Amino acid sequence: MPGVLILEQALNGLQFGLMLFLLAAGLTLVFGVMDMINLAHGSLYMVGAFVAAWLGALTGSFVLGVLGAVALTAVFGMVLEAGLLRTLYARDHLSQVLATFALILILNDGTKMVFGNDLPLSAPAALAGPVELLPGLIYPAYRLLIIGVGLALAVLLWLLVQKTRMGALVRAGASNREMATAMGTNIPRLFTAVFGIGAALCAVAGALLGPLLAVQVGMGENILILAFVVIVIGGIGSIRGALVGAILVGCIDTLGRTFLQHALRELLPPQWASAAGPAIASIAVYVFMAVVLAIKPQGLFPARG
Amino acid sequence: MRPAVRALPIAVAALVALALPFVLRALGLDFYLSLASRIVVFGVAATSLNLVLGYGGMVSFGHAAFVGVGAYVTGVMISEGVQSGVAHLAATVAITALVALVIGAISLRTRGVYFIMITLAFAQMLYYLANSVKGYGGDEGLNIRARSLFSLGDRVLDLKDPLAFYYVALAVLVLTLVALARFVPSRFGRAALALRDDDVRAEALGFPVYRSKLVVFVVAGALGGVAGALSVNLQGYVSPNVLHWTQSGTLMVMVILGGVATVWGGLVGAAVLMLMQEVLGAYTEHWEFWTGWVLLAVVLYARQGLVGVVKTLRDRKAGPR
Numbered sequence: 001m002p003g004v005l006i007l008e009q010a011l012n013g014l015q016f017g018l019m020l021f022l023l024a025a026g027l028t029l030v031f032g033v034m035d036m037i038n039l040a041h042g043s044l045y046m047v048g049a050f051v052a053a054w055l056g057a058l059t060g061s062f063v064l065g066v067l068g069a070v071a072l073t074a075v076f077g078m079v080l081e082a083g084l085l086r087t088l089y090a091r092d093h094l095s096q097v098l099a100t101f102a103l104i105l106i107l108n109d110g111t112k113m114v115f116g117n118d119l120p121l122s123a124p125a126a127l128a129g130p131v132e133l134l135p136g137l138i139y140p141a142y143r144l145l146i147i148g149v150g151l152a153l154a155v156l157l158w159l160l161v162q163k164t165r166m167g168a169l170v171r172a173g174a175s176n177r178e179m180a181t182a183m184g185t186n187i188p189r190l191f192t193a194v195f196g197i198g199a200a201l202c203a204v205a206g207a208l209l210g211p212l213l214a215v216q217v218g219m220g221e222n223i224l225i226l227a228f229v230v231i232v233i234g235g236i237g238s239i240r241g242a243l244v245g246a247i248l249v250g251c252i253d254t255l256g257r258t259f260l261q262h263a264l265r266e267l268l269p270p271q272w273a274s275a276a277g278p279a280i281a282s283i284a285v286y287v288f289m290a291v292v293l294a295i296k297p298q299g300l301f302p303a304r305g
Numbered sequence: 306m307r308p309a310v311r312a313l314p315i316a317v318a319a320l321v322a323l324a325l326p327f328v329l330r331a332l333g334l335d336f337y338l339s340l341a342s343r344i345v346v347f348g349v350a351a352t353s354l355n356l357v358l359g360y361g362g363m364v365s366f367g368h369a370a371f372v373g374v375g376a377y378v379t380g381v382m383i384s385e386g387v388q389s390g391v392a393h394l395a396a397t398v399a400i401t402a403l404v405a406l407v408i409g410a411i412s413l414r415t416r417g418v419y420f421i422m423i424t425l426a427f428a429q430m431l432y433y434l435a436n437s438v439k440g441y442g443g444d445e446g447l448n449i450r451a452r453s454l455f456s457l458g459d460r461v462l463d464l465k466d467p468l469a470f471y472y473v474a475l476a477v478l479v480l481t482l483v484a485l486a487r488f489v490p491s492r493f494g495r496a497a498l499a500l501r502d503d504d505v506r507a508e509a510l511g512f513p514v515y516r517s518k519l520v521v522f523v524v525a526g527a528l529g530g531v532a533g534a535l536s537v538n539l540q541g542y543v544s545p546n547v548l549h550w551t552q553s554g555t556l557m558v559m560v561i562l563g564g565v566a567t568v569w570g571g572l573v574g575a576a577v578l579m580l581m582q583e584v585l586g587a588y589t590e591h592w593e594f595w596t597g598w599v600l601l602a603v604v605l606y607a608r609q610g611l612v613g614v615v616k617t618l619r620d621r622k623a624g625p626r
Binding site for chain 1: 358364366411415418419421422423425426427429430433434436437439550551554555557558561562565591592593594596597598600601603604605608
């Protein structure tokens with residue numbers, strides 16, 4: 001196995017993992033602090049991607065499309081939180097599942113009504129070409145941009161959570177919501193803001209992954225489950241856990257796909273290997289989650305202390 | 306007086322269900338028999354989930370796995386030339402029960418949201434496994450030409466016949482509902498409810514909590530498998546999508562919509578959701594959009610589900626007791 005290929009796949013894994021982190025960050029806070037199962041989180045990712053594709057075509061600028069999508073999706077998320085999701089915090093998990101599943105139906109079909117089943121979205125022309133990172137390692141410039149944006153947002157989020165007053169309140173809420181409320185934190189208002197930030201991060205992930213994975217209705221459904229796996233591995237409510245979990249899951253998924261296929265080709269007929277490789281890589285992610293839970297039932301970085 | 310009041314609607318429902326194929330034929334609406342069969346099959350699947358969710362208090366987010374495994378077991382047997390319906394049923398029950406035993410034994414060591422996530426994870430594993438078995442259709446799914454055959458004396462009951470299928474599925478549903486109705490007031494049923502409401506207390510009282518929950522989980526899994534075996538006979542087709550998490554979600558929606566921990570909840574939820582799809586689908590291609598709003602209204606305004614609404618209305622009519 002050539003080292004260049006391993007390096008290239010590791011970068012792909014990092015890139016996918018960072019985008020998973022953007023989805024998982026908002027999800028883990030809502031889950032951890034409000035004990036709320038939000039299945040519609042993936043729909044925000046879809047809405048962000050569609051708005052970015054639509055605005056991008058309208059303005060002729062990819063960057064304007066992404067920025068507009070981030071702003072609009074954040075507003076949309078806050079309206080959703082204040083208008084509906086807030087009333088679900090006190091309800092049991094079953095009600096939350098039913099309500100947010102209903103939201104998936106509404107947002108999927110609503111998006112179809114407004115934008116159609118899919119929209120074209122391509123990477124900006126300036127980044128369409130490859131870059132030679134090391135002698136022999138040629139990597140698409142657009143994927144490098146995604147890694148850069150992902151890392152920058154991860155640092156920004158870390159600063160926000162660790163160094164600001166709002167971040168301290170969020171951490172207090174994740175560790176013990178009743179105590180934080182008793183100490184005078186206005187958790188509902190805080191959470192509208194947190195939800196807006198989570199929605200904005202979803203939009204970034206949707207808009208940036210759009211050119212790679214296609215912008216279509218239902219795109220949020222598979223990645224949502226991966227985001228749930230990430231936050232369970234990382235520890236529900238922990239941003240740091242979400243980052244570590246996301247990069248682990250991204251790398252297992254991406255590296256597994258490539259290398260299992262290589263390895264299986266030695267053992268199985270080629271048509272079996274090409275189907276079994278991706279399937280086993282996908283299964284590996286869930287097996288990894290089960291193993292982590294068996295060893296550390298609260299995830300790698302438990303938030304509740 | 307009260308048992309008679311309760312028995313009347315059930316007798317009416319049973320008569321309607323039995324006469325339905327003939328009424329549809331007389332009205333020239335034969336097409337709707339397959340819809341009725343689908344409702345019956347999903348009614349069995351949703352009722353089996355209600356056993357876990359409502360009576361067992363276990364929020365399983367992977368129930369589609371059992372339905373899917375059942376559908377694949379029967380589908381694969383048929384495509385391999387095994388025609389005996391009894392063999393299909395026996396293998397389906399045995400294998401789905403075994404799968405449920407393994408998944409349940411591991412998942413029940415966790416609680417709360419971790420139980421939700423780990424049942425989901427197991428279902429996803431089986432979903433990707435179904436995608437990878439190229440020999441049986443892979444991601445394109447498996448088409449079967451024949452159906453399960455049951456020999457009754459010298460006559461043969463072929464599930465390819467829509468009428469035969471409907472009555473067989475209906476028989477399964479009736480057996481399921483009767484068994485559930487008898488389970489609830491039974492000794493084990495009361496123990497199950499006790500440990501659903503407070504498993505620490507139940508444990509302290511000497512109930513084998515883990516083992517009881519596992520039994521409920523396995524029985525429900527096997528019943529879900531039977532629903533899957535019926536569904537592959539109805540559709541003549543099974544694909545990995547049967548195991549997708551949105552299918553587990555749909556089953557949960559049916560149970561919550563109908564009424565958690567009610568005997569009729571699963572069937573009512575399945576019937577209402579599928580009829581809603583059918584009726585809305587006739588007027589608009591965006592039926593999902595409107596279905597979503599109806600479900601939201603149920604969450605916000607009918608917290609006990611539709612069966613709960615009916616109970617409230619009936620109690621109000623009966624006056625203060």
